[in-house]
Amino acid sequence: MPQAFDAQNPPFDRLSHDEIGTLRAAIDIGYFPPGETVIAAGQRSEHLHVVIKGRVAERDGDTLESGLGPKDTFDARSLVHGPAGTTFVAAEETLCYLLPKAVVLDLIGRNPGFAAFFYSEISRKLRSYERRDHEGVDSTLRAHVREVRFRPAVFVDGSTTLHDAGQIMQDRNNNTLFVRDGDRVGIVTGANLAKAFVVDRKPLEAPVREVCHFEVVSIGLDDFVFAAVIAMTRHNKRRLAIRGEGGYVGVLEDIDILGLVAGNPQLIPGQIEQARAPADLKSCALDIQSQVERLHRQGARVEVIAEITSDLNRRLFAKLFDMIAPPSIRENGCLMVMGSEGRGEQTVRTDQDNGLLLARPVPEEDLAAFRTAFSGALESFGFPPCPGDVMVKNPRWSQPADDFLVQVEGWIRSPAEDGPMNLGIFFDAVSVTGHPELLDRAKTAMIDMMRGETAYLARFARAIDLFAGASAGMLTSFMASVGVGSDEIDVKKSGTFPIVHGVRTLAIDQGIREVSTARRIDALAEAGLFGADLGRELSSALSYFMEIRLRAQLAAIATGRRERESIVRLGELTTRDRDLLRDALRVVKRFREIVRNRYHLSVF
Amino acid sequence: MRSEILRRSRALFDRMLLADNAYAFLFEPDETGEVVSLDCETSGFNILADDVISIAAIKIRGNRILTSETFRALIRPGAAMDVSAIKVHQLREADVKLGRTIREVMPEFLRFIGSRPLVGYWVSFDVRMINKYLFGMLNINLPNRQYDVSELYYERKYGKAPPGTEIDLRYAAIAEDLSVPMLPQHDAFNDALVAAQMYVILRDMQKRNVRIPRQRTAPRAGDFSV
Numbered sequence: 001m002p003q004a005f006d007a008q009n010p011p012f013d014r015l016s017h018d019e020i021g022t023l024r025a026a027i028d029i030g031y032f033p034p035g036e037t038v039i040a041a042g043q044r045s046e047h048l049h050v051v052i053k054g055r056v057a058e059r060d061g062d063t064l065e066s067g068l069g070p071k072d073t074f075d076a077r078s079l080v081h082g083p084a085g086t087t088f089v090a091a092e093e094t095l096c097y098l099l100p101k102a103v104v105l106d107l108i109g110r111n112p113g114f115a116a117f118f119y120s121e122i123s124r125k126l127r128s129y130e131r132r133d134h135e136g137v138d139s140t141l142r143a144h145v146r147e148v149r150f151r152p153a154v155f156v157d158g159s160t161t162l163h164d165a166g167q168i169m170q171d172r173n174n175n176t177l178f179v180r181d182g183d184r185v186g187i188v189t190g191a192n193l194a195k196a197f198v199v200d201r202k203p204l205e206a207p208v209r210e211v212c213h214f215e216v217v218s219i220g221l222d223d224f225v226f227a228a229v230i231a232m233t234r235h236n237k238r239r240l241a242i243r244g245e246g247g248y249v250g251v252l253e254d255i256d257i258l259g260l261v262a263g264n265p266q267l268i269p270g271q272i273e274q275a276r277a278p279a280d281l282k283s284c285a286l287d288i289q290s291q292v293e294r295l296h297r298q299g300a301r302v303e304v305i306a307e308i309t310s311d312l313n314r315r316l317f318a319k320l321f322d323m324i325a326p327p328s329i330r331e332n333g334c335l336m337v338m339g340s341e342g343r344g345e346q347t348v349r350t351d352q353d354n355g356l357l358l359a360r361p362v363p364e365e366d367l368a369a370f371r372t373a374f375s376g377a378l379e380s381f382g383f384p385p386c387p388g389d390v391m392v393k394n395p396r397w398s399q400p401a402d403d404f405l406v407q408v409e410g411w412i413r414s415p416a417e418d419g420p421m422n423l424g425i426f427f428d429a430v431s432v433t434g435h436p437e438l439l440d441r442a443k444t445a446m447i448d449m450m451r452g453e454t455a456y457l458a459r460f461a462r463a464i465d466l467f468a469g470a471s472a473g474m475l476t477s478f479m480a481s482v483g484v485g486s487d488e489i490d491v492k493k494s495g496t497f498p499i500v501h502g503v504r505t506l507a508i509d510q511g512i513r514e515v516s517t518a519r520r521i522d523a524l525a526e527a528g529l530f531g532a533d534l535g536r537e538l539s540s541a542l543s544y545f546m547e548i549r550l551r552a553q554l555a556a557i558a559t560g561r562r563e564r565e566s567i568v569r570l571g572e573l574t575t576r577d578r579d580l581l582r583d584a585l586r587v588v589k590r591f592r593e594i595v596r597n598r599y600h601l602s603v604f
Numbered sequence: 605m606r607s608e609i610l611r612r613s614r615a616l617f618d619r620m621l622l623a624d625n626a627y628a629f630l631f632e633p634d635e636t637g638e639v640v641s642l643d644c645e646t647s648g649f650n651i652l653a654d655d656v657i658s659i660a661a662i663k664i665r666g667n668r669i670l671t672s673e674t675f676r677a678l679i680r681p682g683a684a685m686d687v688s689a690i691k692v693h694q695l696r697e698a699d700v701k702l703g704r705t706i707r708e709v710m711p712e713f714l715r716f717i718g719s720r721p722l723v724g725y726w727v728s729f730d731v732r733m734i735n736k737y738l739f740g741m742l743n744i745n746l747p748n749r750q751y752d753v754s755e756l757y758y759e760r761k762y763g764k765a766p767p768g769t770e771i772d773l774r775y776a777a778i779a780e781d782l783s784v785p786m787l788p789q790h791d792a793f794n795d796a797l798v799a800a801q802m803y804v805i806l807r808d809m810q811k812r813n814v815r816i817p818r819q820r821t822a823p824r825a826g827d828f829s830v
Contacts, residue, residue, distance in 0.1 A: 029669035
């Protein structure tokens with residue numbers, strides 16, 4: 001058959017040359033006029049369809065599930081698992097390759113890589129794709145020296161003793177000092193000092209001008225990083241002086257460049273540790289943020305990125321707390337982070353979600369000063385304030401634990417709109433510093449109040465339908481592909497949130513104290529609320545949503561349009577991604593049904 | 605309509621002249637309901653002097669293009685190949701030497717198409733090319749009905765067009781207008797396949813009475829320069 005049949009298009013790229021030959025010989029082409037049903041729900045399909053041109057709508061009853069375009073494949077499930085669950089209708093003049101069922105089944109039996117595509121478990125599908133979409137390090141080498149995080153220059157006089165020089169290195173955590181000696185400027189490093197003592201047996205009181213060297217290799221602030229790499233190689237140096245407008249401004253080390261290319265999250269805790277004032281933490285906060293992009297570029301899995309990021313953020317918060325909190329609060333308080341930050345599913349920095357529990361009342365002026373200072377400092381680091389006002393600044397979220405519990409009870413029992421969301425955010429809290437037992441006690445009390453109270457749980461669970469526009473989202477997306485409306489889908493609303501909130505509800509119901517969604521899912525599967533299969537699929541779907549959301553977020557940052565951070569345009573996705581997204585949304589839908597049935601949400 | 609009457613009378617006449625009764629099936633009424641998309645690559649565009657060097661035919665049943673049931677043949681020409689034609693379809697003499705003679709291929713081809721109507725882009729050229737050999741073998745011309753996709757396209761797009769409308773029936777223009785993906789051209793199979801896709805779309809448009817919109821383009825300056 002047609003050479004034109006694209007064997008590079010997944011999943012066919014996994015077939016061997018001979019297998020492609022077999023397949024090609026068996027393919028027909030079908031034409032479907034607009035409105036014609038290609039596969040009816042409840043029917044078995046005799047073919048696997050691959051769209052050549054046109055559009056096919058996948059419908060479930062009256063709701064539109066998705067739109068399929070050229071190179072999309074359908075319906076793998078009805079071919080392998082039996083009757084189709086949804087109806088496929090041609091939305092415009094559509095040509096499809098028709099791959100006979102018998103041939104496809106035969107290939108599935110022979111080729112495991114190909115087979116993986118057809119088993120709807122998204123996790124296996126994800127694993128069967130290797131990551132190909134890496135961006136290179138080229139862009140890094142074309143960065144300017146000023147974009148690298150280098151050490152600022154520290155100057156000493158030529159007459160400084162070796163002992164003092166060593167002390168300054170120690171204090172400033174800087175292994176390289178500039179030495180001013182008359183008109184000359186030289187450089188001395190820790191290694192120079194060591195050599196002076198160990199090899200040359202210099203006395204501690206010797207002036208530093210005797211051991212420094214004055215032939216300084218330097219590079220300009222606006223030079224390219226690759227020029228720095230070349231200079232290091234040519235002069236066999238591990239560090240270069242950086243020239244600014246008024247003389248030397250800093251030192252560029254090879255490790256700094258490595259950090260720019262590879263990301264060096266391991267260095268950040270040290271920086272946080274050494275911060276002396278809140279202002280020092282700002283650069284750490286920026287570093288944490290830039291790690292995300294680098295780790296992503298290196299191909300780190302999104303869960304790993306999230307784990308590193310939340311660990312670093314927590315250290316930062318703890319350090320800030322230690323700096324700002326007066327003794328009364330430090331001794332009695334428990335600083336907690338909540339929401340996605342608490343679950344450790346945060347990558348790109350989103351809103352502040354933090355709070356403070358106190359063991360006993362503290363002087364009001366201490367508390368007031370701390371509230372403004374803490375939230376203000378975070379805001380100045382670039383953590384935007386939480387639109388729901390879930391932050392230390394808000395007295396509701398920074399009060400004695402006993403008063404807070406009264407508040408929690410109010411959220412549970414009163415029909416106010418914001419109750420369920422506040423409870424959800426609090427249920428995801430983890431303690432960052434201070435007395436973790438305060439948080440533990442508050443959470444236990446909350447779970448005890450809610451467990452077994454079906455009506456409260458149902459009200460809580462109902463938020464899962466908050467953005468029940470998942471299908472509608474797909475509808476607009478489909479409309480867009482035929483030229484109406486937009487082809488955008490909000491991954492957070494239609495993907496991440498329903499999973500996170502549904503799992504959260506079930507976790508309260510079961511008194512599960514794990515915080516991360518993945519761990520909760522495991523615990524719920526173990527408790528038998530759903531099968532291990534669905535559990536695996538949920539975790540994979542969540543991780544997939546996080547992955548494409550991260551991409552959208554990085555794009556939003558790059559374009560400076562923060563409001564678009566969870567918007568994914570279907571037209572910009574590859575066929576493979578669209579396919580995975582479709583499967584992941586199906587998992588969400590199934591899960592939503594489980595939650596709805598359990599809490600009889602359909603009666604609302 | 606007139607050409608259809610002519611074709612039928614010509615067919616009746618040919619039926620009488622048919623040299624070998626084994627091929628009477630060519631004149632039986634078609635009962636399959638199928639059509640065949642046909643394309644030949646030739647060594648040049650002169651029907652008398654040039655040769656067919658490859659033939660591809662694909663059956664179309666209803667809305668389905670049966671690419672799994674195709675006829676393809678490379679033909680060893682009697683005459684040497686024209687250099688300009690080699691450039692067009694990139695079949696060198698060395699390639700077609702592997703082929704069979706048209707005498708060997710023809711019976712198989714005729715059995716494949718039967719009395720099904722033939723479809724193609726400028727299909728009358730292909731048919732005349734084949735007739736050149738057929739007449740020598742069986743004393744007849746192909747009696748099959750012909751559907752030219754450019755004619756179907758003309759009817760859907762330019763039928764009832766006001767005089768002076770710029771008419772574009774180029775193969776690439778039709779493919780673009782119907783958004784049929786273009787395949788590497790000048791390969792008999794690919795050309796037959798693209799024509800088949802055009803055919804199913806155009807025939808469906810006829811059935812649904814959908815017309816192809818004409819763009820009213822302003823005359824370009826260049827149009828007047830020649």
